[in-house]
Amino acid sequence: MPLPRRFPTIESPSLLARFPFLPQGEEWLKSLLTDNNIDLDTLIDGEWVEPIRIRGIHRMLESINLTEGVSSTTRHDIHEPYGQMVEGLGFYYAMLVVCASFDERLVKRWVEGEASRADKLLGESIDEQTFELVTHTYLSDVRSNIQSVAGVSIHAAKSSTLIYEIPMTDFIELSPRITGSYWRMVNRPISDGWVTMCAGSGESSRQRLARLLKERIRQVLVERCQINMEKMDDEFAGKFADPVGKMVAELQHSKGQEIKVTAAHEGDWPPCMTSAITDLARGENVNHAGRRFLANMSRALGLSIDEAASFFVNAPDYNEGTTKYQLGHLYEGEYTPEKCNTLKLHARCPVSQGTISDTLCNLEWMTHPLKYVRAQQRRRARDTPPEQPVVDPQSKENNQTNGAKGGDEDNDS
Numbered sequence: 523m524p525l526p527r528r529f530p531t532i533e534s535p536s537l538l539a540r541f542p543f544l545p546q547g548e549e550w551l552k553s554l555l556t557d558n559n560i561d562l563d564t565l566i567d568g569e570w571v572e573p574i575r576i577r578g579i580h581r582m583l584e585s586i587n588l589t590e591g592v593s594s595t596t597r598h599d600i601h602e603p604y605g606q607m608v609e610g611l612g613f614y615y616a617m618l619v620v621c622a623s624f625d626e627r628l629v630k631r632w633v634e635g636e637a638s639r640a641d642k643l644l645g646e647s648i649d650e651q652t653f654e655l656v657t658h659t660y661l662s663d664v665r666s667n668i669q670s671v672a673g674v675s676i677h678a679a680k681s682s683t684l685i686y687e688i689p690m691t692d693f694i695e696l697s698p699r700i701t702g703s704y705w706r707m708v709n710r711p712i713s714d715g716w717v718t719m720c721a722g723s724g725e726s727s728r729q730r731l732a733r734l735l736k737e738r739i740r741q742v743l744v745e746r747c748q749i750n751m752e753k754m755d756d757e758f759a760g761k762f763a764d765p766v767g768k769m770v771a772e773l774q775h776s777k778g779q780e781i782k783v784t785a786a787h788e789g790d791w792p793p794c795m796t797s798a799i800t801d802l803a804r805g806e807n808v809n810h811a812g813r814r815f816l817a818n819m820s821r822a823l824g825l826s827i828d829e830a831a832s833f834f835v836n837a838p839d840y841n842e843g844t845t846k847y848q849l850g851h852l853y854e855g856e857y858t859p860e861k862c863n864t865l866k867l868h869a870r871c872p873v874s875q876g877t878i879s880d881t882l883c884n885l886e887w888m889t890h891p892l893k894y895v896r897a898q899q900r901r902r903a904r905d906t907p908p909e910q911p912v913v914d915p916q917s918k919e920n921n922q923t924n925g926a927k928g929g930d931e932d933n934d935s
Contacts, residue, residue, distance in 0.1 A: 530658045537652055539606040540643065542613040543636060543743060544659060551614050554607050565615060566761055573598075577612030579765065582619065585635025586628075586773050619769060621750040622762035622896060624903045628773050629747050637740040645725070645732035650684065653728065660738040661692045664731075665716070685727045686719045688734075693717040696737045704730070751903070756885075759900055760893030764858055767822040767892045771856075774824030790898035792891040793880050794865050795819050797872040798833075805836050811860070811868035817852045818859040819891060827853055861890050 532538060532546045542551065554560070564571060577598075598605030613636075620632045644653055657664045666684045690712060697705040704710075704722045711718040719730045788796075798816045801808050808816075813834070820830035827849045834845050862883075865871045872878040882894060 530655050532655060535603070535606045536600045537655070539600040539609040540648070541640065541656060542610045543640075543739065543746075544656070545742075546659065547610070551610055554610055555614075558607060560611070562758075562761065565611070565618075571611075573608050574611045575615055575765075577608050578615030578619065579769075581612060581616040581635070582632055582769050583772065585632045586769070617747070617750070619762050619765045621747050622754060622759040623766040623770060624751060624759070624896065624899045625766075625770055625773070628769055629744070631773065633740055633743045633747070636743060637736045640739050641732050641736040644735055645729035653732075657686075657731065657735065660735055660742075662689050663692075664688050683721070683726065685721075686731045687713075687716040688719065688731065690715045690717050693734070696734050699737045700733065751900075754900070756882075756893075756897040756900060757887040759896050760887055760890070763890050763892035763896050766896055767858070768856070771822055771824050790895050790902070791823075792819075792894035793872050793878045793883060794862075794870055794891055797878065798870065802833055802837050805838055807838050809868065809870070811865070812870045814852065815860045815865060815870060815891075817849050818857045820849075821853045821856065822859050822892060823895065859891055862888065865891075 529546050532544065535550065538544060538547045538550045541547065555565075560568070560571060565574070598608045600606055600609050616632065620629055623629070644656060648656075654664065654666075664686060666686050668684060693710065694707070697707070702723075707717075711720065719727045719734070721727050722730060725733075795816060798808055798812045801812070802816075816833060817830055820833070827846060830849050830853075831842070831845050834840055860868075860870075862871060866874045869875065871883075873880050873883040882888060882897060888894060888897075
């Protein structure tokens with residue numbers, strides 16, 4: 523079922539800052555960019571917008587590393603214009619970085635983090651009026667009734683509970699994505715096409731409904747990312763190569779898994795990287811700049827230290843202990859791989875030397891090896907049929923753990 527044709531009007535900037543992914547927030551985000559004279563280059567490199575980038579990076583890191591998703595707290599006051607700008611454009615920056623990665627795992631993890639944050643805010647932290655505004659944005663309709671607590675007058679508002687009901691069509695669409703007996707239609711009271719969202723597993727009716735809204739928000743964010751990725755050309759995506767590389771590397775580290783080169787297939791590696799690997803494999807004495815670049819590039823692509831060390835085995839001065847020690851130092855420092863101009867200066871660009879021909883490297887905007895990787899990933903993503911949405915396994919495991927505590931607790935399917 524599509525979203526409602528008409529969204530309720532939201533005039534509060536603080537509400538939009540709290541939920542910047544709302545459909546009503548798209549024009550608001552554009553106005554933030556326009557009113558503050560922030561173009562793409564400023565957003566990426568502008569010194570005064572550094573707090574925006576920091577907030578965006580925090581949102582991504584929290585999605586990658588925290589099982590409960592993006593934190594609902596922020597350092598800036600979202601009731602003030604500056605705080606609203608930082609929070610809103612921080613979300614926007616994070617979304618652009620995630621989309622520019624064309625990494626399905628990173629997209630899913632970020633979407634899960636943002637949706638989990640919304641679930642928590644909707645279920646616990648906002649007033650009823652705001653809750654119903656958001657609900658009417660994502661569902662075709664909603665209504666509520668006051669149910670008195672046993673032995674207490676229905677007029678005693680503080681001792682009463684709101685019970686929400688939603689159209690059966692909305693429930694049928696969203697509930698199959700959540701496992702648990704609560705979410706089976708046969709277990710929900712239905713009256714004249716309305717499904718009652720009773721309290722369950724220690725959660726209120728509102729928290730149950732917020733859990734259902736999480737599925738809608740997740741769906742909307744995935745679709746929005748897909749649209750953004752279809753619109754991005756190589757030059758646009760390449761501008762985010764540095765933060766994308768850091769986020770993909772962080773994702774690899776958090777997963778604790780060896781690279782299967784899904785973050786960057788060997789075919790995505792730039793000529794400067796493959797040239798250094800080939801020279802070392804032949805026993806040639808690659809200069810310091812070339813070795814440092816290969817180490818930094820390996821870390822940025824998520825290769826383990828052991829995998830990076832394997833590139834140096836045939837170097838004439840190879841020493842296992844020294845190599846791993848030096849790699850460990852570079853990995854810990856999380857240095858950004860050298861730019862194309864730096865590699866040319868140190869004779870580590872095979873294209874500029876004429877030993878290799880690559881049309882992608884000759885493009886004017888190709889100024890960094892990570893841009894090459896992201897461009898190759900983007901091209902491969904275009905040629906690969908989209909897979910059916912799959913919920914992040916970590917999220918499923920966490921929800922199953924919670925379900926064990928509550929008996930019929932929901933789990934992501």
